[in-house]
């Protein structure tokens with residue numbers, strides 16, 4: 651996306667993410683999950699997203715990640731009109747520049763922990779190139795990232811991802827999303843399984859990865875203890891014009 655050099659003060663026209671009147675209706679649903687939603691995220695900005703369970707936070711993240719396509723409205727990410735791109739083109743943008751920490755982790759059980767971590771690097775030449783520019787081999791970078799999250803490949807040994815605790819899987823999923831420095835990080839309740847000590851270490855690592863690249867971060871959480879780590883908090887109600 652090449653938005654790492656942007657600064658939040660450059661104004662709405664330079665927003666890394668821009669949604670206007672965004673609506674989304676799941677197939678077969680009687681009413682839209684998201685309706686006329688507006689959101690701007692600047693490069694370098696960290697935003698906490700709150701909302702009731704079932705209100706559409708994960709759906710919004712899937713739209714911003716290009717996994718889902720809006721029913722109506724506009725959505726641009728890194729200057730690209732997601733509405734106009736094919737699924738394949740959006741997948742490519744996500745692979746290169748969007749790190750997604752899924753609520754359900756989406757780790758692949760048939761791959762080792764290391765192979766799970768290196769998956770996005772394998773898919774994207776852009777991520778590989780950014781990592782190569784740091785001079786750190788991918789395996790070393792993966793281990794370093796895991797260490798900042800309080801885990802170690804050496805300590806975990808040859809365990810399969812299915813043999814990890816939920817909190818360990820959550821952190822492996824986070825390291826996978828952050829490896830190769832995406833310019834947009836979407837994190838869906840990334841600390842839900844962590845104790846306060848690991849939660850705080852996790853947030854420091856997440857913020858460290860975000861600020862190192864000047865990335866935008868949108869993080870979903872119900873936990874008010876996360877608020878001090880973010881520039882602002884938004885709610886789905888407010889993003890949709892305060893509809894009840």
Ligand SMILES: Nc1ncnc2c1ncn2[C@@H]1O[C@H](COP(=O)(O)OP(=O)(O)OP(=O)(O)O)[C@@H](O)[C@H]1O
Pocket residue numbers: 676677683701702703704705706707708709710753
């Ligand atoms: N794959 C799907 N197919 C159809 N409907 C879905 C699908 N995924 C989610 N929904 C519906 O969309 C609505 C929003 O779900 P979503 O998962 O985005 O909520 P959420 O705000 O992330 O909730 P939570 O805080 O519990 O994670 C819900 O009514 C849900 O049933």
Ligand SMILES: [Mg+2]
Pocket residue numbers: 707708709753838
């Ligand atoms: Mg959710």
